[in-house]
Amino acid sequence: MKRSFVATLLACTVLGGTGALAQELVTADRVGDPGAPNVLTFRTNPGQSPNNPSPEQNAAFKPIWQEFAEAHPDWQVQFEFFSTDIGGEHARLLEQARAGRAPDCVSVDSFQLALFVQNGVLQPVTSFFEQEEIDDLFPFIREGITGEDGEIYAWWWGTDLRIFYRDTTVMPDAPATWDELQAAASAAAEAGKEGVLFNGGRWEGTAFDWLAHFWSQGGELVDDTGKPIFGEGDNREYMLNALTFYDELVESGAAPSRVANIATYDDFNAAAIAGTAASFIGGHWQRSQIREGMSPEQFANWEVSEIPGPTPDQRATGTGGWTVAAFSDDPAKIEMCVALMREVFMGPANEVVGDLPTRQALFDSLPRFQDEYFTQLRDYLVNGKARPGVPIYPEISNQLQIMMGEVLAQTKEPDAALTDAWNAVNEAYSRM
Template sequence: MKKSKLVMSTLVTMVGLSAILSGCGTSSTPKSGGNADKAQPTTAATASSEKKVSFQWLAHTAYSAKSSDPKRVEYINTSLENYKKAHPNVEIDSRDYDGKVSNLMIMASGDRAPDAAMIDAYMLPKFYKYLQPLDSYFEKAGLKIDDFFPFAQSIMKGPDGKIYGIQFTTDTRVLYYRKDLVPTPPKTWDEVIQVGTKLKAAGYDALLMPAGRAEAASVSVVLPMFLSQGGELVNNEGKAVFGEGANREKMLNVFNFLKKAADTGVTPKRSANIKNEADQNGDIATDKVAMFIGGNWQVNQLKDTLGAERFAKYAVAPVPTMSGENAVAMSGGWAWGLFTKDPDKQKAAFDFLMQTYMGDKGMANWTTIGGYLPPRKSVYDNADFKGNEFTKTFREIMEKTGRARPASDDYTVISEQLQIAASSVVSGSLSPEDALNNAWKVLSQK
């Protein structure tokens, strides 16, 4: 009797140990690769033994399930649903924010950053010390850093050579011109004035531009014209230098050109009140605009406004430069970064972001739905990416001339002062010298 009880007790103990070991056996379960498009199917048996993981991701509202665009919302919710079906052990805490870098920096510096977050791409370098390297995830997902445009690579890679973020959208600025009015787009500022003077005499707004007090005046007008001369906006420490030495002369060249364009009527003075590229669309719809500086995202907007036939009159080219060479196109966009040090959360977040925004299909679908451009060259050949008649030119311009804004703590103030200066010169309220002196005075006293 005692022997039978001993045998029974031993069997119960072995069964209990087996159950415990089974419940803790996630470390022996093979993990799927970094590419969420290739996620391994999860069976009921493996799901019950997988470790529960919960991660929080923070997206700009326009890129989240709270976007005002129903197509974006549908896409994100579908991706969330599909991911949860394939990863029943993962819980996702979806949050959104206004995209202000200062707010995210406060969270990161206080060790309160979300596990994954969207960051305005040009500011990614400010977060290197808080972000986790992604090199191993790149390798597992089959991503190649060389597949990204050079300006994106320079942002994504830290000074130690490691990858700290993935840019997943981008954009660019170009010169739009009416082919029936401008058979050959001007390359130099002098050509702009020559061609523009004739167009003005014929009753056209020769060159419209967003020269109002908003970011577009900096990234679409002033910076491309300044940087194309070899100008330096900030030094290695991120401090403004545009008002010193040779840089001052190059910035003054920009404002002198803007003054000449406005004084001759080539650029209408009302451009001083145009804040954003798309704010020009109403003027363009009058058929009295021969050329304008705008963004790639205006293609679909103008097609809707003008209709395909009228829009077909337009073509695109690099923004003219002083010499006609070394054009610069400011390219923006957003990036994802991982703050969490937990490897399970890292993997879960990376897989979801790959599926939704960063992988071949994810980036192709998201940029198509959102009207963005992919920062990865290979995605342009993906069947899911739907471009337009100018996509090839946009890609070439970005690949050859794309530049990102500097990740400087002073950039916001620099941009504000350049906006004020440009608007003042175009409106005629300040001379180029006074406008530049005022801008530089603010920065030099910081």
């Protein structure tokens, strides 16, 4: 009797322990059995990992990671995390990759990807994807992950874009051109509203959002070699057109002078929820944020459209997002990195974090993106434009931010501000 009781107790303990171990296949910094013989190091943002800081997203991600671990019992994925200084983190990562000390697999910011491809530190993954899947990518996505040799060097799984938001009780019709926006925003300002808000402070969002107006005219920041060209020829004219457009919005009162100090999308949400803004240029993700802060009646008055261009046919929108790339030259680790791309990020992660799918077919198949809103975004992505992944881009952005601040604060005319930005970028380029 005693031996039988002890045996039963031990059996229950073992079974209970097995259940506990199953739960531990997913921890904040590891996915997989800690005793698995094969290890893949994966550096990423916390939001793209089991360490996601959002309780809701963390809970939604956990079964995805659990299923991945169970599908690959001989592997454990050990996570390393980026800090919030993404630019600095990527610079450090490039140095590590050159020295052969990079993690096996990494989430690489889409606009930094070309820099890693050019330095020859990524492994091609073309053979792991069907041509149909590659062809289904939005054009700017496919171009962004393809090297000059025609190989695919990463999988760009999630993207975003900038759009135009408006309160239809103040601005009934969506402006299609710069002139229409200025007229509508001026009328809203005369009615006591902030006509149009946009980023104008010292941060990357200011340069990136504004570049849509430059790109819509056909402008290019750099040539095929990565050399700056935005301050010469037609590109200079396009820059001046776009800069003068913003200058006139502030001078006319269509945009409040405080845009020169806006350096966060949260300001737009606050103004929209408070009912003080008639329109703003922001990110697609803000729709859910303002919905949470508004009554259903107030939210029903807000609609989105493409960012107005010089003419109705000239449109562009800045697109960002994240890729997953293989740094290890170990074939088994490359295959596991691709497994992460396919089984975790291409579809499931879009559902969890809300980043837009990069394959057009996924807009049809993923439940989260069946809303009419996402049908609009799918159409807008055709005009998506990514930042050039070249070494000089951070300094270009820095100088564009300075230029924008000077013009919006009315301390420098557009032509002079552009000349100064162009000279500063060329001086920095000469030192590279």
